[in-house]
Amino acid sequence: MVQIKTVVIYNPVYCRIMQILKEDPKIESVGLSFGIYEEDKIIIRNFVSVANLDNSTVSFSLDYEVLYKEIQYHEEKGEVLVGIFHSHPEEARLYPSQKDHHFMRYWPYPYLWLIGSIGGGESTPRLAIFTLLNEKIIEIPYLIVNTT
Secondary structure, three states, rough: OOOOOOEEEHHHHHHHHHHHHOOOOOOOOEEOOOOOOOOOEEEEEEEEEEOOOOOOOOOOOOOOOHHHHHHHHHOOOOOEEEEEOOOOOOOOOOOHHHHHHHHHOOOOOEEEEEEEEEOOOOOOOOEEEEEEEOOOEEEHHHHHHHOO
């Protein structure tokens, strides 16, 4: 198994995530990241915002029928589900919570957990990417690229 060393995020995907973080920083937003695996990196090419069934400040749930349909749709485009995005409320740390860690076990390496927030008195949204490898939470660096 090759270890993922970096994540490449297409600029429109990154911009959409930043926009979502500004919309309602108090409720956890949720999204699905689709892309491809390429050697030691993951390229996130598409992003789909989905409803948080919990409508909560401290948790999120996905509609598995929506998840299944999105996975099918993107597989037809040659992409796979590479990660799940969710936001943390303003005062939360930009790091997987205990609950996140629990569910990361169901979606372990190489799946990504993208966590975003506007917090700590900042007005700029922030994004961090994590994975669970051998029961250890690892932060993975990312870079944003323009697409042509």
